[in-house]
Amino acid sequence: QVQLVESGGGLVQTGGSLRLSCAASGVIGSLNVMVWYRQAPGKQREGVAGITSNGKINYADSVKGRFTISRDNGKNTMYLQMNSLKPEDTAVYYCSGVSWEGIDYWGQGTQVTVSS
Numbered sequence: 001q002v003q004l005v006e007s008g009g010g011l012v013q014t015g016g017s018l019r020l021s022c023a024a025s026g027v028i029g030s031l032n033v034m035v036w037y038r039q040a041p042g043k044q045r046e047g048v049a050g051i052t053s054n055g056k057i058n059y060a061d062s063v064k065g066r067f068t069i070s071r072d073n074g075k076n077t078m079y080l081q082m083n084s085l086k087p088e089d090t091a092v093y094y095c096s097g098v099s100w101e102g103i104d105y106w107g108q109g110t111q112v113t114v115s116s
Helices: none
Strands: 004-007 010-015 018-024 030-040 045-053 057-059 066-071 079-080 091-099 102-106 112-114
Touching: 004 091, 018 030, 018 091, 018 112, 030 079, 045 066, 045 079, 057 066, 079 091
Parallel strands: 010 112
Antiparallel strands: 004 018, 018 079, 030 045, 030 091, 045 057, 066 079, 091 102, 091 112
16 A cells, blocks of 8 residues: 655745655555646646656656656655746646556645746
């Protein structure tokens, strides 16, 4: 069983930076794929960035060049470094992990607000 807890959200001005963390209570090495999602008010949840256990990374086009995903299996933590933030990045950010058995785990979300 894995529990995920996000932290690091907050209010930042346009052009600012935040680093989100997703701490796992279990061992994130048991998670094959980990993904950051976000959901803005009135919009569908969208994938932002994902990373596999062997380090393969994908980004949504909207965040390429600005966001960096990483995971530290030794610390059981995944990160999302967000730079050059824009008002359209405002959303609740969720971390998710999929185990090798195909079980989905989700965190409770952390609010990111970018002021113009």
